[in-house]
Amino acid sequence: MSRPISKLNNNNPIFTDNDPQDALITLNLGPTHPATHGVFQNVLQIDGERIVSGVSTIGYIHRAFEKIAEHRPFYQITPLTDRLNYCSSPINNMGWHMTVEKLLDIEMPKRVDYMRVIVMELARIADHIICNGILGVDTGAFSGFLYVMQEREEIYEIYEEICGARLTTNIGRIGGFERDFNDIAIRKIEAFVKRFPPVLEEFVELFIRNRIFIDRTAGVAAVTPEQALDYSWSGPILRATGVDYDMRAVAPYSSYEDFDFDVPVGTTGDIYDRFMVRNEEMRQSVRIIEQALEKIKKEPSGVFHADVPAFYLPPKEQVYTNMEALIYHFKIVMGEWDTPKSEVYHAVEGANGELGFYLIHDGGRSPYRLHFRRPSFINYQMFAPMSSGMLISDAIINMSSLNIIAGELDA
Structure with a gap:
């Protein structure tokens, strides 16, 4: 069921209702998921199949x-x-x-x-x-x-x-x-x-x-x-x-x-x-x-x-x-x-x-x-904000279209 959301600090949406049956689900998209096209992670808050917010995490293959x-x-x-x-x-x-x-x-x-x-x-x-x-x-x-x-x-x-x-x-x-x-x-x-x-x-x-x-x-x-x-x-x-x-x-x-x-x-x-x-x-x-x-x-x-x-x-x-x-x-x-x-x-x-x-x-x-x-590092910043409101399946294709290469992302 879709629920009304309110905005808290950093624009992270939270539900106004504390009923656990209506809470958002946290989905880890990566770092070892085959759909991520590389070793990086997005921690998504989803309402059914729709993404409400997300946080991108990088650095899994950072080689200095x-x-x-x-x-x-x-x-x-x-x-x-x-x-x-x-x-x-x-x-x-x-x-x-x-x-x-x-x-x-x-x-x-x-x-x-x-x-x-x-x-x-x-x-x-x-x-x-x-x-x-x-x-x-x-x-x-x-x-x-x-x-x-x-x-x-x-x-x-x-x-x-x-x-x-x-x-x-x-x-x-x-x-x-x-x-x-x-x-x-x-x-x-x-x-x-x-x-x-x-x-x-x-x-x-x-x-x-x-x-x-x-x-x-x-x-x-x-x-x-x-x-x-x-x-x-x-x-x-x-x-x-x-x-x-x-x-x-x-x-x-x-x-x-x-x-x-x-x-x-x-x-x-x-x-x-x-x-x-x-x-x-x-x-x-x-x-x-x-x-x-x-x-x-x-x-x-x-x-x-x-x-x-x-x-x-x-x-x-x-x-x-x-x-x-x-x-x-x-x-x-x-x-x-x-x-x-x-x-x-x-x-x-x-x-x-x-x-x-x-x-x-x-x-x-x-x-x-x-x-x-590294262009991948710069371009990837927008992925989480772009994903807000998308279906999970659309976010996967969007990630693919950005062509994020993990080696260039992390360096």
């Missing part, structure tokens, strides 16, 4: 990455960034490398920028494939998930050809890449951008003509632009509300200003709009990759890192045979090169929004302080 980074040389921080949003880890790697390059004032060759753009856009596609595929699963539509997961596997094979890893890639280096894209990698990228668009269109068709999916998503968990900005949202979920804000366009990095692409925006900010914005972003990512492949051909071949011998590891064959290369290798790995005392902030457009790195450096071998601006 920022504090660990203060005891590591710059190079050894890259694997930590892999484990933030592991669904698109190359974007994390590139964002960190660009932050250090900003500190060191390293000028990057255009070809390296374009290579990074290819890798980051492949990572964006892989992340959106997971998000939208799982969103379909949560509404009972499993087929779409199967259609696109094979394409994610193809992206992982491209990663593997470039760096030897698939999920937590540790891809690239400060100053560029460890090695050039070989012919096999280029052929795989070209094959992917030809094969993926029709698969994506088939995937989208499965949903936009599915009455159950539309009823479960259209008009559900709608957010206004003002609400989204109040909570510092960024990424696809912000753009779904109609706010045209994309770091690649408003503060270009890695030569994104050289590319022609559109920033898709929604109108209602509901789950359906978030789904459609991500689909269009995948189309735009393919468009960017195609342009990058053409631009690489016009740049001098064989260039895959900047000319920064004090910070770029020399080739292994030289380390084994040349004393000077061995010394450089040792000094770089041990962090013995002088670095400027400075504060820098650099942000990239992660798959979930603005992924930022705030670095305070005192000239030592490790950062004095390092803070990760």
